[in-house]
Amino acid sequence: MAAEEAVRAQAETVRRLKQDKADPDEIAKEVTKLLEMKAQLGADEGKQKFVLKTPKGTRDFGPKEMAIRERAFKAIISCFKRHGAEVIDTPVFELKETLTGKYGEDSKLIYDLKDQGGELLSLRYDLTVPFARYLAMNKITNIKRYHIAKVYRRDNPAMTRGRYREFYQCDFDIAGQFDPMIPDAECLKIVHEILNDLQLGDFVIKVNDRRILDGMFAVCGVPDSKFRTICSSVDKLDKMPWEEVRSEMVGEKGLSPEAADRIGEYVQLHGGLDLIERLLQDPKLSQNKLAKEGLGDMKLLFEYLTLFGITGKISFDLSLARGLDYYTGVIFEAVLLQQENEHVEEPVSVGSVAGGGRYDGLVGMFDPKGRKVPCVGVSIGIERIFSILEQRLEASEEKVRTTETQVLVASAQKKLLEERLKLISELWDAGIKAEMLYKKNPKLLNQLQYCEDTGIPLVAIVGEQELKDGVVKLRIVATREEVSVPRESLVEEIRIRTSQC
């Protein structure tokens, strides 16, 4: 109230100044002050009001969005199962120390829980670190599993582009000591299968190797201590032009301009087996042990991908870095390409939809004796995919059913609630998906309209005559045809007529 009175007093001051034809500058000054006070008052009132919303960067999924989500999950899960994966689940939060030191510069995005006495906890940032913790804790050295769950990042949300603070990851990982590049190739095959299956349009899977990057940094003259931070800079090349990345390297991170320029030459390279062969002959890179190992494995990977018949969508790309600290070998990222216009030569990348790589050291970070379990895995970034599927569905005007109800139990006359309850109970007990309106005496028209609105294909109508005759009138909503069905064969009749559902 004090604030409101102050605003009123200030308004009176302004009014008097105007009345007195005072200095315009003075009037302007007092008007500005008045506006500020009003804005402040409004903000305070806003704070006290209850805000009806979901937290920043999150959203609800209504029935329609869920129907789309289920479709995408179905494609992804059936691919994971096709490749023989088991499934696990872990808690949504972990001990804070479990996540410490795993994410490099991204650690600041981790959500912590309030200290309410007891353990210090954080929401999981991805599914990879919990997976590694799970392996170490249970001394598992050999598993192929998938895990579909929400992860949490205090990032700047860009929800129209499918970037949220709470979002799903769909992870498939292979852990175990195996012959080189066989599981790695399978991960890329999986990405290829899923993106094909979801029909999201053209895509490319960029591939690189941390050892090639580190070797490249070494031969370019980057000091060992700066490998990770320079790697983070390279990781920004998909969002920033080289000139900006270069100035971050030199200005912020103190790299010599010569080293930066040498990196600049490498990171513009991309290609296939031919590029790998060329770099294996590169006078500098071929002298570096790490780079040579990485290039050798990259060659083997491309041989396996050739057998899988998918090299057409794979690009060995030296600018691919991926920010996370834990990768040790192959890394990859799938991006959708949008042909903005048929005449445009280069397709435009519209964002990453899958990524992953090899992380042979992560499990060892959790094992008391440091025992390593080599791992490679892929994470499907499903939110971006939802956005595309949602937009496409909206454009197509296809009507999405959000229930699977086969039949509505209805009545044509009044006072038949008890009969409807008896019939629907019989249907439920026989496994039929059935609904009724929760009214004592609903109008037939309203009952039929409900079927039209929700896509229920059949109506089972009970009436006094039907009860006497021991039959039910079954109406086919689409054709408006009505047939009289003996009560004892109603279940079978409904099954037959909805068998394609």
Next chain:
Amino acid sequence: MAAEEAVRAQAETVRRLKQDKADPDEIAKEVTKLLEMKAQLGADEGKQKFVLKTPKGTRDFGPKEMAIRERAFKAIISCFKRHGAEVIDTPVFELKETLTGKYGEDSKLIYDLKDQGGELLSLRYDLTVPFARYLAMNKITNIKRYHIAKVYRRDNPAMTRGRYREFYQCDFDIAGQFDPMIPDAECLKIVHEILNDLQLGDFVIKVNDRRILDGMFAVCGVPDSKFRTICSSVDKLDKMPWEEVRSEMVGEKGLSPEAADRIGEYVQLHGGLDLIERLLQDPKLSQNKLAKEGLGDMKLLFEYLTLFGITGKISFDLSLARGLDYYTGVIFEAVLLQQENEHVEEPVSVGSVAGGGRYDGLVGMFDPKGRKVPCVGVSIGIERIFSILEQRLEASEEKVRTTETQVLVASAQKKLLEERLKLISELWDAGIKAEMLYKKNPKLLNQLQYCEDTGIPLVAIVGEQELKDGVVKLRIVATREEVSVPRESLVEEIRIRTSQC
């Protein structure tokens, strides 16, 4: 290190005092000090050690547990779909103020997130309050939905009995203005169907009504202001004997002993339609408007449940209270009964597996204009059910498959990795669930053993002779039978042989 040196110095002090035969009291004082310092040092060391565990009250689900979990979910989801429910999802956290004032004495169990700048957030405590927030926010006045997700309570975990801090709820709710007790009866039918379907043994669904409770409190002489807190005491009757509950009411909550004794008489009552009729004639209760309304609706509910044929498992029980603040009408809770011994007369209750009720005021708490949306719903407490299914499976020694793989692609000779990769790629592309060992030259015995261990029913064996002949040798693991299949009909052959999977 400083702390360790201090301990050494203190030990030296004690040694000298003993050597000098000093005053025993002084020695004792210094010894105590030494012990305290040592304990402190030990505690500090403990803190520095990394603990490999999940947070208190949470657990991982490995592949076997997930297989069991999926079975239970399947039964529950198919029931919800049979009743025509849509599905929604909401974020794992809500604005803190969304949860404020909804849970009565249980609010202290809510997990808060750390204030990292921005909104104050809490993990959801149940799925009901987020559902009400969703309805109010989207101005939905009419929906039947289910929601299966994890909720969070900082309770004392009792994990062997299936009580966790992170646990699943499976909720089904009907929102909308309908004729009395029709949706309420459907919720009870759903509980009945699910518990029957899961075959968890004998159960009873206790039913009561908040209006009957409040009417009872009024006629027993409980002051209005004490209704909620006395209701919380009554809620403990399933875990505590009446004498303890009574002394909490009288001692802690300041209720008169006479009022408590009058409550004591009512809360021992349970029965069916007969009890409802009797209470409708009760000279005190029948004079109370609320109780009379509640009893009238309870009668109607039992009529509908009779039509559903499920009254045999329903008990109208005046001791059922349920702690949550938001209930306004019918409340219910399903408990499993364990016949400890055939000769025991009264079956023992082994805990609640489902609960719910009517909450007509909750949505209005979120609506800016207080518009109400009547709701009734049920929540299946799945963790307790998992525990039972897990124990049962362990006892049965049934082998649970954790993958769905149909065929292992194997080779009998060396140097056939490329051929295995080519064949498995063909199978994946045809939608066959296939695996191979990630070895260049695996032994046939190891490949067959892998099938035995994981339950894969078929092995597709490539060998040099088969490659020449354009065939694949298909081995049926169970019978050890081997057939030669032309490569072009392999997919079809695998489909036929695994069609029952």
